[in-house]
Amino acid sequence: xxxxxxxxxxxxxxxxxSLTCTVSGGSISNKNYYxxxxxxxxxxxxxxxxxIFYGGNSYYKPSLESRVxxxxxxxxxxxxxxxxxxxxxDTAVYYCATVLIPSHTLxxxxxxxxxxxxx
Amino acid sequence: DIQMTQSPSSVSAxxxxxxxxxxxxxxxxxxxxxxxxxxxxxxxxxxxxxxxSVQSGVPSRFSGSGSGTEFTLTISSLQxxxxxxxxxxxxxxxxxxxxxxxxxEIK
Numbered sequence: 001x002x003x004x005x006x007x008x009x010x011x012x013x014x015x016x017x018s019l020t021c022t023v024s025g026g027s028i029s030n031k032n033y034y035x036x037x038x039x040x041x042x043x044x045x046x047x048x049x050x051x052i053f054y055g056g057n058s059y060y061k062p063s064l065e066s067r068v069x070x071x072x073x074x075x076x077x078x079x080x081x082x083x084x085x086x087x088x089x090d091t092a093v094y095y096c097a098t099v100l101i102p103s104h105t106l107x108x109x110x111x112x113x114x115x116x117x118x119x
Numbered sequence: 120d121i122q123m124t125q126s127p128s129s130v131s132a133x134x135x136x137x138x139x140x141x142x143x144x145x146x147x148x149x150x151x152x153x154x155x156x157x158x159x160x161x162x163x164x165x166x167x168x169x170x171x172s173v174q175s176g177v178p179s180r181f182s183g184s185g186s187g188t189e190f191t192l193t194i195s196s197l198q199x200x201x202x203x204x205x206x207x208x209x210x211x212x213x214x215x216x217x218x219x220x221x222x223x224e225i226k
Contacts, residue, residue, distance in 0.1 A: 036215075046163065046206055048215040061214040062120065095162055103169065104210035105153045109162035 001026045003096050005113035011090075012119050017083040021096030021110060028077045029054045034099035035079045036106065037070060039092040047092075051099050052079055086117045121145055121209050125218030131226040138194040140221045142207035147187045151211035154183055154192045157220075158203045167192065168210070197223070 007019035021035070028035065036051035050060035052070045060068050064083070072079040083090060093112040100107045122145035132138050142152065150170035155163035167173055167183040170190055180195040194201055202225055207218040 045219045046208075046217040048217070051213070059213045097162075099215070103153075104151070104213075104215060105165055105168045106155070106163070106208070106215075107165055109164075112162055 001098060001108045003098070003108055003110035005094060005096050005110045007113060007115070009114060010116050010118065011086055013087055013117055014085055017081070017086050017090060017094075017115055017117070019081040019094055019096075019113060019115070021079050021081075023077045023079070027074075028072065028079065029074050032101055034059075034101065035070075035072065036097045036099045037081045038095045038097055038106070039090075040095070040112075041089075041092045044092075049081065049083075049094075088117050091115065091117045120214055121148065121211065121216050123207055123209055123216050123218040125205075125207055125221050127221060128219060129222040129224060131224045132197050133226045134197055134199060136197045136226075138197055138201075138223060140192045140205055140207075142185075142190045142192070142218050144188045144190075144209055148209050148211040150186045151209060152183075152185070152190050153208045153210050154181075155206045155208065156201075156203045157206065163206060166205075194223075 002024045004022045011017045034051040037049040050070050052058040067084050069082040095112045096110045097106045098108040124143045126141050152170045154167040157163040171183045182193050204220045204222045206220050
């Protein structure tokens with residue numbers, strides 16, 4: 001499996017951050033995985049944002065839940081992250097990754113996409 | 120959320136040294152724990168799952184142990200390619216959470 005993030009590298013404060021993860025080498029309808037977004041602020045640790053199953057069930061970090069939407073398009077083999085009302089604190093490298101079921105390990109990762117929130 | 124606390128936050132070591140990193144969970148998670156290695160500018164790489172099961176292709180100098188709330192990652196004889204940052208992650212329940220990381224630096 002290969003995952004690749006894409007989207008704008010610069011987002012203005014109060015706007016919506018939108019990223020796409022394109023999956024290749026396998027089907028996003030694979031029942032063995034959730035599809036997840038994780039971020040890492042510069043020089044900081046890892047933060048799980050949320051995940052989605054191919055059927056559409058999604059799970060979010062509670063502190064981000066009011067601003068986050070993760071969606072999936074099985075016909076395009078892609079899943080998406082929308083994070084609204086961003087601030088400078090949302091500046092980070094955003095990774096998409098697979099969450100293996102049932103171990104919940106993050107087995108495959110994209111290379112990461114740096115998103116900077118700045119006017 | 121389950122809080123994960125790693126220590127130390129950094130360690131300086133020499134090639135050939137034995138290095139041990141500790142991870143504590145805020146509540147019992149049985150052996151639902153994974154360890155990752157991250158090198159600068161790269162995505163994390165899964166090393167160990169289920170607290171002690173080493174992934175295929177990972178050198179045997181890496182080992183993990185523990186259950187409940189306390190876990191360790193041990194590198195038995197540090198090699199040059201092992202200088203990196205290591206993270207633990209609880210795999211017990213959503214939201215998945217990570218330790219703050221341990222940077223292994225050259226002494």
